[in-house]
Amino acid sequence: MIFSMTGYAARTRAVKGGALHIELKSVNSRYLDCVFRVGDELRIAEPALRELFAARLGRGKLECRVSFVSALWSGQPLALNAELLERLNDFDTQVRKVLPLAAPLAVNDVLHWPGIFGDDAVDIGTVVPACLALAGEALADFSASRAREGEKLAAVIMQRVSHMRALVSEVEPRIPAAQAAFNDKLRQRLLDALQVVDDERIRQEVAVFTARIDVSEELERLSTHLDEVERVLTAGGACGKRLDFLMQELNREANTLGSKSLVAEVSRVAIEFKILIEQMREQVQNLE
Numbered sequence: 001m002i003f004s005m006t007g008y009a010a011r012t013r014a015v016k017g018g019a020l021h022i023e024l025k026s027v028n029s030r031y032l033d034c035v036f037r038v039g040d041e042l043r044i045a046e047p048a049l050r051e052l053f054a055a056r057l058g059r060g061k062l063e064c065r066v067s068f069v070s071a072l073w074s075g076q077p078l079a080l081n082a083e084l085l086e087r088l089n090d091f092d093t094q095v096r097k098v099l100p101l102a103a104p105l106a107v108n109d110v111l112h113w114p115g116i117f118g119d120d121a122v123d124i125g126t127v128v129p130a131c132l133a134l135a136g137e138a139l140a141d142f143s144a145s146r147a148r149e150g151e152k153l154a155a156v157i158m159q160r161v162s163h164m165r166a167l168v169s170e171v172e173p174r175i176p177a178a179q180a181a182f183n184d185k186l187r188q189r190l191l192d193a194l195q196v197v198d199d200e201r202i203r204q205e206v207a208v209f210t211a212r213i214d215v216s217e218e219l220e221r222l223s224t225h226l227d228e229v230e231r232v233l234t235a236g237g238a239c240g241k242r243l244d245f246l247m248q249e250l251n252r253e254a255n256t257l258g259s260k261s262l263v264a265e266v267s268r269v270a271i272e273f274k275i276l277i278e279q280m281r282e283q284v285q286n287l288e
Contacts, residue, residue, distance in 0.1 A: 001147050001237070002151060002154045002233065002236050002237075002239065002287060002288075003058075003143070003146045003147055003149075003150045003238070003287070003288040004146045004149035004150040004152075004153055004286050004287060004288065005026060005027065005028040005029065005059055005060035005061075005286055005287065005288050006060075006146070006149055006286055007025065007026050007060075007142050007143070007145040007146035007149065008023075008024065008026075008142070008145055009023075009024045009025075009138045009141035009142035009145060010022065010141075011134050011137050011138040011141065012134075013130060013133075013134045015068075015126060015130045016126050016127075018068055018069050019068070019069045020066070020067075020069075020127065020130055020131055020134050021065075021066070021067050021068075021069060022064070022065065022066050022131070022135055022138045023138075024062065024063070024064055024138050024139065024142045025062075025063050026057075026060040026061055026062040026063065026142075026146075027060065027061050028059075028060060028061070028285055028286045029059060029060050029061040030059065031059060032053075032054060032057055032058060032059055032062070033060070033061040033062065034050055034053055034054075034062045034064065035061065035062065035063045035064070036049070036050075036064050036066070037063065037064065037065040037066070038064075038065075038066045038067075039066070039067055039068060041068055041127075042066050042067075042068060042128070042131060044128060045066070045128045045131045045132065048128075048132055049064060049066070049131075049132070049135055052132065052135055052136065052139065053139065056139055056143065057288075058238040058288050059238070059240060059288045060288065064135075066131060066135075068127065085110070088105060088110060088113065092104055092105045146288070149286075150287060150288070153283045153284075153286055153287060154233050154287075156279075156280075156283050157229065157233060157243075157280050158230070160276045160277075160279055160280045161230060161280075163276055164222070164226055164273060164276050164277075165223070165226060167272055167273065168222060168223060168269075170269075171219075171265055171266055171269045172216075172219055174263075174265060175215065175216065175219075175263070175266065215256075215257050215260050215266060218253050218256050219257070221249075221253050222250065222253045222254070222257070222273070225246055225249050225250050225253065226250075229246050229250075229280075232246070238288050239287060240284060240285075240286075240287035240288050243284040243287060244281070244284050244285070247277055247280055247281040247284055250273070250277045250280075251274065251277050251278075251281075254270055254274050255270075255274075257269075257270040257273065258270030258271065258274075
């Protein structure tokens with residue numbers, strides 16, 4: 001299976017006193033780079049989260065956001081602390097006896113008073129294991145999204161490989177005839193320029209020049225590299241770096257093909273190769 005370095009997932013779970021929310025998103029990177037956005041109450045879970053992600057991911061810049069939403073805002077059933085509410089009422093009465101102009105406690109003030117809904121402190125012993133379990137669920141969704149994206153990228157690369165093979169099949173049979181015609185023109189120009197010269201010497205010079213402009217080896221190496229690209233994509237796994245290296249090799253052969261070609265058709269194909277290779281390289285940069 002091919003994995004993209006681009007992915008997204010989010011999960012929420014109800015826990016004692018509120019709800020946990022985790023969000024994962026990533027973009028491409030040369031290495032695995034984990035960035036955490038975690039509240040102070042959950043900072044203790046960060047090392048375990050980092051270890052969890054490192055065991056499952058190879059490359060990419062991952063941003064992990066973890067937050068705890070108290071029951072007041074999570075929509076869970078609430079119960080007022082009757083004892084504290086009574087004490088607040090007594091305090092309010094005592095203060096306004098001494099300071100008649102003081103404003104009474106507002107409902108909003110009471111609802112935000114620490115402990116008005118019971119013990120609103122985060123229970124680390126409960127929340128941290130729940131956070132790790134939730135992260136595992138989110139990571140499964142996250143990996144699935146990266147796999148779907150990777151499958152699409154692999155399909156795009158395979159299409160470009162097929163196009164390059166078609167171009168090789170189109171131009172390869174024409175090269176011998178084109179080179180023979182060019183050699184005949186070259187031989188005639190040498191005869192016209194030198195007037196009297198040994199025919200054997202001309203044949204030698206033409207043979208040396210023909211060897212220099214022969215592109216059959218470049219086309220063979222291109223086909224070999226394309227075979228390897230297909231093999232790597234079929235094998236799956238973390239293949240981004242290997243494919244990036246193959247893109248460099250393909251580009252090198254395309255450059256050599258263009259520089260050695262004296263036939264317009266081959267030059268056109270070399271340019272088309274470079275365009276297709278660049279398109280593949282853009283996709284490869286996003287693969288793990």
